[in-house]
Amino acid sequence: MSMIETDHLTKYYGKSRGIMDVSLNVEEGEIFGFIGPNGAGKSTTIRLFLSLIYPTRGKALIFGKDCIQFGAEIRQRIGYLPSEVFYYEGMRVLDLLQYSASFYQKDCTQRLHELADLMELDLKRRIDDLSYGNKKKVGIVQGLLHQPDLIILDEPTSGLDPLMQQKFFNLIREENKRGATIFFSSHILGEVQRLCNRVAIIKEGKIIDIQDIKTLQKNNYKKIEITAEGLDEKRLCIDGVSNIQKMNGTISFFYKGDINAITQLVGAEKIKDLTIENLNLEEIFMHYYE
Amino acid sequence: MNIFFHELRANRKSLLIWCGIVILFNLVGFSKYSAFYENPELLSVLDGMPPALLSALDMNAFNLTTVTGFFGVMVIYFNLILSIAAVMWGSDIISKEERDKTVEFSLTLPITRASLMTAKIAAVIMNCIVLLLVTWGSTLIFAQRYQPDSKFYHFVSLTMLTLLLLQMIFMALGIFLGCVMKKHKQSSSMAVSILLVSYFISIITGLSKDLDFLKYITPFNYFDPAALLHESKLEPIFIVLSLVLIVVSITGAYLSYSKRDLYI
Numbered sequence: 066m067s068m069i070e071t072d073h074l075t076k077y078y079g080k081s082r083g084i085m086d087v088s089l090n091v092e093e094g095e096i097f098g099f100i101g102p103n104g105a106g107k108s109t110t111i112r113l114f115l116s117l118i119y120p121t122r123g124k125a126l127i128f129g130k131d132c133i134q135f136g137a138e139i140r141q142r143i144g145y146l147p148s149e150v151f152y153y154e155g156m157r158v159l160d161l162l163q164y165s166a167s168f169y170q171k172d173c174t175q176r177l178h179e180l181a182d183l184m185e186l187d188l189k190r191r192i193d194d195l196s197y198g199n200k201k202k203v204g205i206v207q208g209l210l211h212q213p214d215l216i217i218l219d220e221p222t223s224g225l226d227p228l229m230q231q232k233f234f235n236l237i238r239e240e241n242k243r244g245a246t247i248f249f250s251s252h253i254l255g256e257v258q259r260l261c262n263r264v265a266i267i268k269e270g271k272i273i274d275i276q277d278i279k280t281l282q283k284n285n286y287k288k289i290e291i292t293a294e295g296l297d298e299k300r301l302c303i304d305g306v307s308n309i310q311k312m313n314g315t316i317s318f319f320y321k322g323d324i325n326a327i328t329q330l331v332g333a334e335k336i337k338d339l340t341i342e343n344l345n346l347e348e349i350f351m352h353y354y355e
Numbered sequence: 356m357n358i359f360f361h362e363l364r365a366n367r368k369s370l371l372i373w374c375g376i377v378i379l380f381n382l383v384g385f386s387k388y389s390a391f392y393e394n395p396e397l398l399s400v401l402d403g404m405p406p407a408l409l410s411a412l413d414m415n416a417f418n419l420t421t422v423t424g425f426f427g428v429m430v431i432y433f434n435l436i437l438s439i440a441a442v443m444w445g446s447d448i449i450s451k452e453e454r455d456k457t458v459e460f461s462l463t464l465p466i467t468r469a470s471l472m473t474a475k476i477a478a479v480i481m482n483c484i485v486l487l488l489v490t491w492g493s494t495l496i497f498a499q500r501y502q503p504d505s506k507f508y509h510f511v512s513l514t515m516l517t518l519l520l521l522q523m524i525f526m527a528l529g530i531f532l533g534c535v536m537k538k539h540k541q542s543s544s545m546a547v548s549i550l551l552v553s554y555f556i557s558i559i560t561g562l563s564k565d566l567d568f569l570k571y572i573t574p575f576n577y578f579d580p581a582a583l584l585h586e587s588k589l590e591p592i593f594i595v596l597s598l599v600l601i602v603v604s605i606t607g608a609y610l611s612y613s614k615r616d617l618y619i
Contacts, residue, residue, distance in 0.1 A: 078616075115463050118616040140465040147463075151456040153365065167357045168464045207460075 066093050066129065068215050068246040069114065073123035076109055083109040084270040086123070091248055096241055098261035098278070099250040100350065106270040107250040108148065111219050114248075115145060127215065141169060144213035144245075148220040150204035152192045158203055159188040162210065169211040180206040183232065198224040205233060209240065216240060217248045222256060234260060254346040264346075266353055273353060281349060286319040288348065291331060292338040301330065319344070319352070358471060362448065362478035370482050373440045374489045380432065381490075385497040388425045392501055395420065407562055417581065422501040423510055426494065430514050430580040433490060434521055438550060438574075441483050441522040445529025446546040448475045449612065450539035458617045468613045476530060476605070483522040491515050510584050517578035517589065520597045524574045525550060527604035534608040539618060571596070 069091040076083035084106035091097045101107055112118045114125055116136040125132045127139045152161050162181070166173035181188055184202045195203065201224045208216065216237070222230045237260065241247055251257050257264060258278065265275040274281075286307075292315045301309065305322030315338075320327060324341070331339075344352070398420060401409065417424035449472060452458045462468065494511055529546045536542045557575035560566050570576035577593035 112619065117458065117462055117619060119614070137465050137467045137470075140463060143463070145459075145463045147459040149456070150460075152460055153361075153455070153457060155365075164357060164361060165460075165464065168466060 067091065067126070068093050068095075068128060069097075069248060070126040070129070071110075071123065072125075074110070074113060074120055074125050075122040076106075076113060076118065077121045082106075082270045083121075084113075084267070087267070087270075087272055088123075089265050089272060089275055091246060093246055094241070094244065095263060096237070096247040096249060096261045098257040098264035099248060099267065100252060100254060100257055100264055100346075101267035102252055105267045107252075107267060108219055109270075110267070111145075111217055111248075111250060114217060115140070115143070141211075142214040144208040144211065144216045146204050146208040146216075146218045146221050148223065150200045152200070152203065154191075154193040156192050157188070158186065158190055158192060158195070161192060161203065162188070162207055165207045166210055171211060173210045173212075176212060177206065177210045180209055180236075183236065184229070198226065198229070201225055202229070205236075209236070212243070213245060215246050215248065217250075219250045220252065221249070222251075222253065230256075254350050258346040266350065268353065278346070281346075286321045286344050286349070286352065287324065288317070288340075288342050288344050289320050289327065290315055290317040290338070290340045291334075291336060292316075293331065293334040293336045296331065296334050301327075303330070319348075356474070358466070358474035359478050359481075362475055363481060366444065366448075366478065366482055369444070370485060373436075373486050377433075377436060377486065377490045378493045380436065381429075381493045381497050384425075384429050384432075385501075388422065388501070391419045391425060392422070417584070422498055422503050423507040423584065426498065426507065426511065426514075427580045427584050430518075431575075433514075433518060434575055435554060437483075437486060437490065437518050438521050438525040439547060440486055441479075442525040442529040442546045442550050443543055444479045444482055445526040446533040446543040447529070448479050448533065449530060449608070450533035450536070450542050453539045453618050456619065458619060462617060469609060472534075472609060472612060479526055479530070480523075483519070483526060487515060487519055487522065490518070509587065513583050513587065513589070514580065517583065520578070520594070521574055524597055524600050524604075527601040527608075531604040531608045531611075534612040537618075574600070 067090045069089070071087055071089055074087040075085050087106075087110060099107055099110070109118070113120055114127060114132055116133045119133060128142065130139055132139055156164070158181075162177050163174075166177055180186075184205055186199070186202045186206060190199075192200070192203070201221075205221070208218075218237075222233065225233060234256070237247060237249075247260075249257065249261055261278055263275065263277050264281065266273050294314075296316060298309055298311050298316045298318075301316065301318065303326060305320050305326075307319045307321075309316065309318040311317075398418075401419065417427040419425050419428065452461050461471065491511070495508075498507065498511075525546075528549065529543070532546045532549075533539065533542045536545065553573035554575050556569055556573045560569040560573070560576055574597065577597060578589055583589070
């Protein structure tokens with residue numbers, strides 16, 4: 066079953082663009098990455114899912130139900146971590162978390178304390194005394210304490226130190242194993258690459274590609290570096306080669322196509338060194354945006 | 356229910372401050388009254404003052420040497436204090452979530468926007484009622500030393516009823532502005548401005564008979580304390596008008612808030 070299903074979801078703020086014709090499916094049990102630069106429409110899409118804002122056209126279904134009409138019911142099963150967390154100042158962390166827990170139709174007390182222990186969160190402190198990173202931790206505990214079926218993360222790692230990030234990723238993987246579907250929006254591609262099964266790439270409000278992360282890397286460009294004496298880079302200018310550069314006798318380029326074409330070309334040369342690797346997500350990403 | 360209690364807790368400090376203001380006002384007011392109390396000389400002083408000034412201060416209609424008459428003059432200030440509190444609470448209660456950027460928390464909880472509004476409005480009504488009861492109680496306590504008669508108690512009770520209506524009108528107006536206005540940061544200053552303008556209109560209305568039609572515009576004129584004292588009843592047309600204002604504002608607020616984008 067699709068956990069999230071959008072059909073030509075479009076949002077304009079007055080005349081300025083939010084997102085245009087976003088159609089995507091997130092299947093049960095997936096960790097779905099949603100990547101794009103600032104202002105591409107990631108947060109807009111998420112806010113539409115949560116019916117904080119309403120679409121200009123199109124619709125979004127979550128758990129197969131319209132996300133506006135059944136908003137409150139759907140949100141029983143959603144955990145949301147916004148990119149910037151704001152809570153009522155003057156409340157203690159524990160009071161806030163218990164307040165949040167009181168809205169869900171299950172007892173969240175045990176999970177609340179487990180998560181707080183895991184994230185090393187001091188429950189006795191007041192919200193206004195917390196640093197940015199600690200507020201984020203409150204957000205993580207608050208978003209996960211009711212063991213949601215769908216977890217929506219909007220740039221979740223900002224403000225967390227590397228150790229905490231690691232803990233957080235492990236937590237997300239565990240939640241995923243438990244059966245939760247994850248919608249992970251980020252512009253930090255390394256973390257998406259580590260965590261996600263599939264990604265959607267959004268650019269200027271439009272989805273430009275949705276791919277399995279492995280196919281995205283495999284079927285796409287290879288990064289090739291050749292160090293060989295007397296090899297003229299002009300000989301390498303065949304179909305599928307791009308970004309060709311020569312530095313200190315090493316020629317590097319991106320290649321998309323049959324790898325044998327390259328090996329035949331350079332087979333006769335005296336090669337000192339040769340590396341062929343998949344592009345990391347960052348390089349693919351940059352390629353999409355150039 | 357949890358939202359209701361949360362809002363009561365969050366608004367506790369503000370409620371305490373307003374209660375303090377009302378009690379202080381009563382304290383000062385009634386101690387000033389000791390100068391008027393059974394003192395006919397002051398009446399002649401008042402007779403020498405310009406009629407327009409007396410009318411603006413609503414001192415014409417009352418015999419200031421009786422505690423009932425004196426309270427009649429204080430009513431206009433209570434009108435102002437209690438409605439300012441109501442309009443500020445009303446405009447703040449919904450829009451503060453957007454102002455403090457907590458909408459991404461409160462409205463991603465599994466509740467509908469309408470149920471959130473209902474709980475919040477209930478909390479404001481509760482606050483208004485507590486403030487009204489404090490006003491009522493402190494008035495009765497401070498008036499004790501002047502041996503008020505049964506007419507006084509009756510007048511005070513009627514006045515409290517009109518104060519409640521006034522609170523509800525301005526609370527509803529505040530809520531409406533807080534829900535509708537795009538610049539939510541300005542909703543409470545806008546609400547207070549509207550309140551003050553209608554207060555001044557109500558003063559102007561009292562100055563000339565030709566301006567009598569203005570009394571339909573400003574809620575401060577709906578229940579004239581002097582008429583209330585002498586006739587002991589509220590005019591039905593203004594009760595209806597008040598209820599219409601309240602219902603229209605609240606309905607408008609619900610419709611607008613459930614349909615619009617939240618500002619994040």
